[in-house]
Amino acid sequence: MKDKMKLTSRTKVCLKNSILFSIVISIFAQIYIYPFNSKFVLGIGVVVIGFVFAVTENIYPFIVGVTAGILTAFIRGMGLLISSHNYSNDIILQFAPAAxxxxxxxxxxxxxxxSKKNESIIRLYMALVCFDVACNIIEILVRNMFSVSTLKVIIVTGLIRAFIQCTAFLIYNYQKLYIKKSEHQKRYAELNLMVSKIYAEAFYLQKSTDDLNNVMKEAYYLYEMNKSKSEFSTKALAIAQNAHEIRKNNDRVLRGINELVKNVEKAEYMTISEIFSIISDSTKRLIDNINAQIYIKFKVENDYSIKRYYDIFAILNNLIINAIEACKENNTINVTGEISEKILLISVSDDGTGVEEDILPYIFNIGFSTKFDENTGAMSTGIGLCHVKNLLDDLQGIIEVNSDTRKGTKFTVSIPLTSL
Structure with a gap:
């Protein structure tokens, strides 16, 4: 049943394409010349029909040929009929051999x-020449115009038109490959962003697991120290057991994440300019989606290839999203990257609302946030900047922030190249 439905669907597509291409071919066929001062016509429609047959599979060539031929002869005849005001049947019949x-x-x-010969451009060229020459010979035989000089012109015309068709075919294939490559690069960029977010979450989960391990050890130590106090020691042991269970669950999640991203297509190294290009595309799409009039500029002073590029993705994503949330209409965000004295310097600055001076010391604390959902009143998780701080601690880097409620905020990140 499904096969029949698929067949019916494909038939409809092929018929639709056949009619559509027939109309296009017949329109282009109206660009023509009369060689030999005769009724024989050489038109551009032949170039189009050969190109269509070479690049399209979902058509019925016979239907295209018949429909395009009838339409071409009819349009040419009607055009001449109207322009000459001569209502003779001979005018219509004059173009019948074109069909x-x-x-x-x-x-x-x-x-x-x-379409099955297009894997070899030489085979395609020869096939197109043969089609052109054979069909033209049939036409001149019908017109009773066969001669050696006419045959020579037909062969030369066939060679030229086949060359044009093959050139168009190569350009079409190049464009198709270019579009496919662009789509692959876009998917690859999105994949890098997704994996960078997963890595950032995994890093934070790993840190939480280490903290839980310390809690478990401390609780068990309290249990050992206070065995004589039954109520206290029981609670301490319960805390240790709960921490142990949570740690085991975290370990399972971490193993799952590591297994998930293990086989993801990854480059061993990525340049800063490539990182900026990927984040630039995704950030501009984000800004467009939220319909914000925010301008963002990326600038790389000098380029460098780094191995731990997922960490840079995570750091930049968090800082840029914070900057977007701090901006209103017509605000600008500037993101720069440079290498100075074997240190990677990244800055993310905006001219948005800024952060109050008394709040600045707490912005990297876990769970701290001044942002909330205006509709629900729910507070933000407050882990974005904490992520950044944890990643930088692991990279032996530092982050500085300068903010003014009138001029905006600037984050400056410094990371030793040896850590990257």
Whole structure:
């Protein structure tokens, strides 16, 4: 049943494409010349039909040939009929052999599929030349115009038109590959951002696990020290057991995360400019999605390849999102990166609302936040900047912040290159 539905669906698509391409071909076929001062016509539509047959599989070549031929002859005849004001049947019949050309082109296209010959440009070129020459010979035989000089012109025309068709085919393929490459780069960039966020969460989870381990040890130590005090020692042992269970759960989650990202396509190194380019694209899409009139600029003073680029992704993402949340309409965010004395310096500055001076000492504390949802009143988790601080501690880096409620905020990150 499903196969029948698929077949019906494909048939509809092929018919639709066939009719559409037939109309396009017949329109281009109206650009033509009369060689030999005769009724024989050489048109551009031949270039188009050959190109269509070479690049498209979801068509019926015979239907395209018949429909394009009838439409071409009809439009040419009607055009001449109207322009000459001569209402003679001979005018319509004059273009009837043109329909024969396209009909036979459709027949040849059905028997010898050009879309299956396009893997070799030479085979495609020869097939197109043969199609062109054969169909033109059939047309001039119908017109009773066969001669050696006419045959020479037909062959030369076939060679030229096939060259144009193959050139168009190569350009089309190049564009298709370029689009595919761009889409791959976009997916790769999004994958890098996703994995960087997973790594950041895993890092924080690992730190929480280490903290839980310390809590478990301290609680068990209290239990050992206070065995004589039954109520106190029981509670201490319960805390140690709970901490142990939570740690085991965290370990399972961490193993799952590590297994998840283990086989992800990753580059061993990435340059700062590549990191900035990926984050620039994603940030601009984020700003567009929230319909904010915020401008963001990225600048790399001097480039450098680093191995722990996921950490830089996580640091920049958190700092930039904070900057966006601090900005209003027509505010600007500047992100710069440079290498100075074997240290990576990254700054994220904005001219948004800024942070009050008495709050600054607490912004890196876990759970601390001044942001909340205006609709629900729920506070932000307050772990973004804590993430940044933990990552920088692991990288032996430092972060400085300068803020003014009138001029905005600037975060400056310094990381030794040896840590990256």
């Amino acid at each position: 024969i050309f396209y009909i036979f082109y459709g027949i040849f296209g059905t028997i010898f599929s050009l």
